[in-house]
Amino acid sequence: MSDQENWLTEKLHDHYAQSLRTDEMLYDSKTKHQRLKVFQNGTFGRILTLDDVVQTTEGDNFIYHEMLTHVPILAHGATKRVLIVGGGDGGMARAALDHKTVEHVTMVEIDAGVVEFSKEYLPMLSRGAFDDPRLNLVIADGADFMRDTDGGFDVIIIDSTDPIGPGEVLFTDHFYGHAKKALAPGGILVTQNGVPFMQGDELTGTMRAFQSLFADATCYLATIPTYAGGPMALGWGTDSDARQVPLEVLEARFAEAGIETNYYTPAVHKGAFALPPYVSRLIP
Structure with missing residues (x-):
């Protein structure tokens, strides 16, 4: 195999791409929803991609998972019930379950294949979360679940893929409206909204929907190397x-x-809400 063939190039954006060296391909299989790959990289350890777009890595996943769980859970102060949409690798569930005061986590993942191979190939992300009795794993479409749930969640975390393919429906006004209804009084909804320098329209669309639904609608920032x-x-x-x-x-x-x-x-929690002008201008 040539050196060029040892690199996976992520082409998520029209005019910009990143490449990651595939030192060893550990898993490569297509499910009915998407193509899954796990490969070894010298800097980031094991890397999971869906349709050649990086989803999470052994090396830097802690930033994303910590900021999407600890920020809303600790800001809320009395979180008992958490809903995660997506997050099939189990990292988000594990971070939420690290809070001993959390009594119940419902995780809704559309693709059972992601969960099963993550248990085998990325166990360092979930660290036993799938065996925690507080976790209720639901294999279902997140939009359908959100529409039909009885709700009552203190924190809802949308750990979605980018708004293409199966993840597209999780960025609609209808979905956010259903999420609002699924929150308990005083509840918090957090979402991944991409890299605003590259995907500004994604943030603007979500913030426009949030501002019509919530008294407090904004975003906060975290720097994750592989995003x-x-x-x-x-x-x-x-x-x-x-x-x-x-x-x-x-x-x-x-x-x-x-x-x-x-x-x-x-301190990072508080500072993450301080937005540079190029980001704040994207919020209507």
């Missing part, structure tokens, strides 16, 4: 004042949780 093109925007919607929780309160909650992190701190 290339700048920091990633994470959408935030709630009718509560959870975003205004003082730093010292977050520090007390974080200390009480006793969670070891590699990216999240209460």
Whole structure:
């Protein structure tokens, strides 16, 4: 195999691409929904791609998972029921279940194949989450589940793929409206909204929907190396004042949780909501 063939090039954007060296291909199979690959990389460890778009890596997944779970859970302050849409690798569920005060996590994943091979090839992401009795794994379409659920969730995390293929429906106004109804009073909805420097329309569309639904609608940022093109925007919607929780309160909650992190701190939490102008201009 030539050196050129040892590289996977992600072509998510029209005028920009990143390449990752495939030191060893560990898994390559097409399900009815998408093509799954897991390969070894010298910098990032094991990498999962769907249709050659990076979803998560052994090396830097902690940033994404910590910021989409710890920020809303600690801001809320009394989170007991969490809903995750997507997240078939189990990393998001594991991060949510790290909070001992969380009593129940429902995880809705459209593709059972992602879950099964993640258990085998990416166990370091879920770290036993699939065996936690607090986890209810539902194999279903996230949009259908959100429409039909009885709700009552304190935190809802949309850990979706980009708005193409199976993930496209998770970025619609109807979906966000159903998510709002599924929240308990004071609940928080967070979403992945891509890299705003490269995918600004995605953030603008979500924020327009959020502003029609929530009293507090904005985004916060996290820098994940393999989500290339700048920091990633994470959408935030709630009718509560959870975003205004003082730093010292977050520090007390974080200390009480006793969670070891590699990216999240209460200070990072607060600072993540400080947006540079090129991002804030994308919010209607």
